[in-house]
Amino acid sequence: MTGLRDTLQPYVSDGSVAGAVGLLARGDRIDVQAVGALDADGTTPMARDSIFRIASLTKPVVAAAVLMLIEDGKLAYDDPIGTWLPELASPVVVRTPAAPVDDVVPAARPITVGDLLTSRAGYGFASDFSLPAVAPLFEDVQKDGLHPQHLSPPDVWLATLARIPLLYQPGETWLYNTSSDLQGVLIARVTGGTLPDFLAERLFEPLGMTDTGFVVPADKRNRFASYYRTGSEGGLELVDAPDGQWSRMPAFPSGAGGLVSTADDWLAFARLILAGGTAGSRRLLSADAVRRMTTNHLTEAQRETGALFLEGQGWGYGGSVDIARVDPWNVPGRYGWVGGTGTSAHLVPSTGSVALFLSQQEMAGPTTPPLLRDFWRYAAEAGADS
Structure with a gap:
């Protein structure tokens, strides 16, 4: 060998x-x-x-940090993230994944901490990058992830994300990347640091x-x-x-x-x-x-x-x-x-x-x-x- x-x-x-x-x-x-x-x-x-x-490889580290806050009693798996991220307290979802970004319905339930941990918040990338709701997500909030000096501060970043509809209902399916960034913002909001x-x-x-x-x-x-x-x-x-x-x-x-x-x-x-x-x-x-x-x-x-x-x-x-x-x-x-x-x-x-x-x-x-x-x-x- x-x-x-x-x-x-x-x-x-x-x-x-x-x-x-x-x-x-x-x-x-x-x-x-x-x-x-x-x-x-x-x-x-x-x-x-x-x-x-x-x-x-940042993702597992940040997920472990969220689990620490759960074990501290500051979060729970079923907690709606809107308590700390009010920008996402009442999200809307495109009617179907292929629907235009203005063809939306209210989310069936709030996004939870558990949704973030399992990457099922409704935001993120699937196998098809051509879906209408993926384009603004990629272009406005995720495009420069490997160029950190190009990204907006968390409050601005989150406000931009909140204007983009979810691709799927909370908890419905796995989508890549965005949930981990949301975990980072959540940690900062919960701890006040x-x-x-x-x-x-x-x-x-x-x-x-x-x-x-x-x-x-x-x-x-x-x-x-x-x-x-x-x-x-x-x-x-x-x-x-x-x-x-x-x-x-x-x-x-x-x-x-x-x-x-x-x-x-x-x-x-x-x-x-x-x-x-x-x-x-x-x-x-x-x-x-x-x-x-x-x-x-x-x-x-x-x-x-x-x-x-x-x-x-x-x-x-x-x-x-x-x-x-x-x-x-x-x-x-x-x-x-x-x-x-x-x-x-x-x-x-x-x-x-x-x-x-x-x-x-x-x-x-x-x-x-x-x-x-x-x-x-x-x-x-x-x-x-x-």
């Missing part, structure tokens, strides 16, 4: 990515391989502690996630990977440099995709989940909250609506849950997600294993790129051999 480095290195050698970090952990055994460089010029080698834009402060106090500091946040300080940018996409003529095209979008705190800290982190920081979060909510001698989440987080909540029909993103998987809170072995690298019960900046993080509660992949290469769409599938395949084989 080839090693982890041998799996990743060919993609650096052929210019597909500038660099990457892969991590596999099971118990105390950890295999970490860093290949390539922080930038396409190859001036600074990639390292285990390199910092990446983790994009949608900010999402970055709450995450730092309740998760990052207790877990020792010292390199995770919404901004990269100047003294850490020498470890921050540049961010690329594939150019129109091939090759790597720079999207964001270390002194760019993440060099200062954004007006809108995105709960759907705004964090930066390292392999070891996200591993610390994964181990919290694997340990049933405990970190050392401290309990940060209850075992029941962790069970809810890592359990599929979708029906078969709801999974089908989100098939473009879910690829046969279910959805817990903030991440997908494998409910069957639909590919060689799937493991029933595996929880985690991928990020549009070329990242992936999954854990398997039954085996205590974690697989993390961090790169700086923008994904072209929801379809998983070959490098990531090769990493998953290797992770599955390594787990089977251990």
